[in-house]
Amino acid sequence: MGKELTVIIPSYNMERFLPKCLESFGICQLRKEDAALADTLEVIVVNDGSADRTSEVAHQVEKRFPEVVKVIDKANGGYGSCVNAALRVATGRYIRILDADDYFETSEVVQYLRFLIALNGTADLVVNDYDEVGVSGKVSKVIRYGLPSDGVFATGLLIDSNEMLDIHGIAYRREILEKMSYRQSEGILYTDAEWHSLPMSQVATVAYRPGVLTHYLIGREGQSMERDRFVGNISMLEQIAKRLVRDFDACAAMGPEDGCRYARKRILAVMQLIYTMVLFGYSGVRAKFDLLGLDTWLKNASPAFYDEMEKSIVISRCPFHYVTEWRRRHSDRTWRFRLARLALNIRTFVAALLTPRNR
Numbered sequence: 532m533g534k535e536l537t538v539i540i541p542s543y544n545m546e547r548f549l550p551k552c553l554e555s556f557g558i559c560q561l562r563k564e565d566a567a568l569a570d571t572l573e574v575i576v577v578n579d580g581s582a583d584r585t586s587e588v589a590h591q592v593e594k595r596f597p598e599v600v601k602v603i604d605k606a607n608g609g610y611g612s613c614v615n616a617a618l619r620v621a622t623g624r625y626i627r628i629l630d631a632d633d634y635f636e637t638s639e640v641v642q643y644l645r646f647l648i649a650l651n652g653t654a655d656l657v658v659n660d661y662d663e664v665g666v667s668g669k670v671s672k673v674i675r676y677g678l679p680s681d682g683v684f685a686t687g688l689l690i691d692s693n694e695m696l697d698i699h700g701i702a703y704r705r706e707i708l709e710k711m712s713y714r715q716s717e718g719i720l721y722t723d724a725e726w727h728s729l730p731m732s733q734v735a736t737v738a739y740r741p742g743v744l745t746h747y748l749i750g751r752e753g754q755s756m757e758r759d760r761f762v763g764n765i766s767m768l769e770q771i772a773k774r775l776v777r778d779f780d781a782c783a784a785m786g787p788e789d790g791c792r793y794a795r796k797r798i799l800a801v802m803q804l805i806y807t808m809v810l811f812g813y814s815g816v817r818a819k820f821d822l823l824g825l826d827t828w829l830k831n832a833s834p835a836f837y838d839e840m841e842k843s844i845v846i847s848r849c850p851f852h853y854v855t856e857w858r859r860r861h862s863d864r865t866w867r868f869r870l871a872r873l874a875l876n877i878r879t880f881v882a883a884l885l886t887p888r889n890r
Contacts, residue, residue, distance in 0.1 A: 532567060532648075533622065535647045536573065536623045536644060536702065537623030537626045537627075538627055538629050539577065539617040539618070539626065539629070540576045540577065540629050540631050541610050542577060542578050543579040544585060545632060546583040546585050549576070549588050552629065552633065554634075554637075555636070555637050556599075556640055557638075557641075558595075558596045560637075561641060562596075565641070568641065568644055568645070571644055571648065572640075573599065573601070573622060574601070575621060576589040576592075576600065577605065577613035577616050578603065579605060579607050579609070579610075586604050609718045609719060609722075610720065610723075612718070614715045614726075615714050618714070625703065626703055626704075627701065627703070629745065630748075633745060634746050635745060636746065639743065642742070643659065643744055646738075650738055652704060653683050653738075655704045656703060657737075658700055658739040659700050659742065660673065660675045660741060660742055661699040661743055662745075662746055662747065665749060666750050676692075680740065682738070684738075686734050686787065688737070689789075690793050696727055699745045701726075703730050703734075711732075711733055711782055711785065713730055716771060719770055724772075728794055728801070731790055732779070732783055732791045732794035733786045735787040735789070735790055762812075762816050765816060768805060769820075771801065772802050772825075776802075776832055779794065799839055802836065805822075807853075810853060841855050841858075
């Protein structure tokens with residue numbers, strides 16, 4: 532039996548977190564219970580030129596489980612370069628990414644592998660639940676996708692569900708990545724937006740396994756989604772958004788209709804995040820980010836995406852189409868924007884008070 536699952540672990544200065552991440556696979560116990568099943572797992576740790584003991588930690592585990600764990604040592608090139616290096620040698624039928632500071636629910640790994648084997652490659656995308664865990668170990672949110680769990684279903688049902696999948700909950704069939712010669716951007720942050728957008732254009736069939744598989748660590752110092760760091764790096768998100776728009780047509784030309792619809796939806800969400808951050812976000816972003824320049828670029832690069840942005844709203848069931856209004860006035864200082872910003876702040880505050888642990 533060949534490799535059923537490849538897990539890519541990009542690692543930069545992760546000696547503190549990598550041991551827990553690798554232990555979470557439960558390889559030792561898995562080999563005792565079912566050696567054949569253990570051999571269907573492939574874990575590729577990519578050490579991105581770390582200055583700490585990341586490489587040493589990874590190689591120690593590789594020596595213990597050489598049939599399962601592979602280590603790639605490379606010069607520092609960023610998150611995307613780690614994914615690209617692993618994709619060149621990955622052999623699993625399905626591929627997913629696990630950040631080195633995140634970890635699996637060990638008790639779920641066996642069932643997840645068996646689930647993949649039972650699919651026998653009939654699903655292009657496999658979805659799992661995950662939760663968000665603070666540095667104290669306390670679970671702050673559980674993400675449960677409301678998808679059919681009784682077999683493989685068409686991507687159209689995923690679109691109808693309005694679920695927005697992200698990197699912590701998806702695995703792609705390797706063949707669709709190879710078909711599109713998928714590679715991530717290198718040297719910049721937020722390339723996870725590429726992972727859950729462009730390959731979706733090739734997805735025709737989906738399978739969902741309920742149950743939390745991934746524990747996503749939040750609140751760690753130095754994470755790319757920290758408020759100040761995210762604001763300071765918004766230009767990188769702009770580069771990602773432009774790449775998504777530029778590459779979409781080529782991907783859509785070879786993909787199924789519903790997969791392309793979902794990919795378009797995901798790309799629009801990235802664009803909307805940028806516009807919302809600038810127009811309704813922090814004043815420092817509005818002062819330094821050239822939104823008009825991005826908007827002009829979008830109009831020339833993709834009239835279709837440009838027109839779709841006209842439908843953007845900041846609050847559901849609210850008729851205020853903020854991009855349309857901004858384009859008409861090229862200003863976010865009108866009374867409409869002030870009122871909408873106030874409404875957004877109130878909604879965010881209320882949501883923080885009322886958000887349940889599970890969704």
